Amino acid sequence: MQDLSLHLLDLVQNSIAAEANLIEISIEEDEKKDWLSIVVDDNGKGMDEETIEKAVDPFYTTRTTRKVGLGLPLFRATAQRCGGDLRIQSIVGRGTRIQIELQLKHIDRPPFGRMEDTIVSLILCNAEIDFVYSHKTNYGEFILDTREVRKIIGELPINNTEVIAWIQSYIREGLNEINGGVL
Template identity: 55%
Template sequence: MKELSLHILDVVQNSIRAQASLVKIEINEDIKKDLLEIKIRDNGHGMDAATLQKVLDPFYTTRTTRKVGLGIPLFAQAAKSCGGDFKIFSQKGKGTEIVASFILSHIDRAPIGSMADTMVSLIAMRPDVDFVYRHCVGDRGFVLDTREIKKTLEEVPINNPMVIDWIKEFIEQNLNEINGGA
């Protein structure tokens, strides 16, 4: 995948297939440590130890539509090929957490891509799932929490096109600010 946001989209879709009602996405760009860390945590049904051992095998999948599951192995390879690491933790009945780290300045590191597009795609497709997206660059950061937005909206659905447009603009403006823009 050409952008890390597409890896995030793929992993979150796995979380949704695992019946997660809450998915937390955290991106931390630590300039001083030259480290990019992406964490994705869900409260889905989780995996037992045997399944967890197989998840990095590209020829293992729980899906019936195809015989390979390349998403997680490709994400792991992307991290490791850029001097980073990839870890996955899961507990049956509790959920799963993925932590991918990258050398921020590594020449082969894919760009983060459009997190605004990734988040609005997820929210529009699955308004029944709650998402918390936290993004930090150095000591600047912001949080988007769909639970808070839903409270404010009351009867208006979060996947209403006007709300989706607002969410996309909110993310884009905040990303611009934390990256040093006006």
């Protein structure tokens, strides 16, 4: 995949397929330690140990539409190529946690991509699901919690075009702020 936001989109699609109604996305960049951590936590169906082992096999998928599932294996390969790895923790009936760690400044690390577009797309297409997106850098931390947005907008649907435009702008401004004014 061309950028990390697309990898993240694929991971979150797995959470949605697992019937999660709360998905937490946490990104932490540490320039001093030259380390990047991406975590996706969900409250979906969860997986047993056998399924966890198979999940990183490109020739295993639970889908019936095609015979391979490349999302997790590709993200694991990206992490390993950049001096890190991908770990999966899951409890059947409670949810799954996927953590990817890699070297932040590694020459092979894909760019972040347009994270605000990815998050907005997820919210727009999955209005019934709550998302918590947190992104921490050495300059600060940004958090978007759709549960809080819902309190503010009241009866207005979260996928209303004006609400989505505001969310996108809010994310863009927040990411700009925690990246030292550089996006």
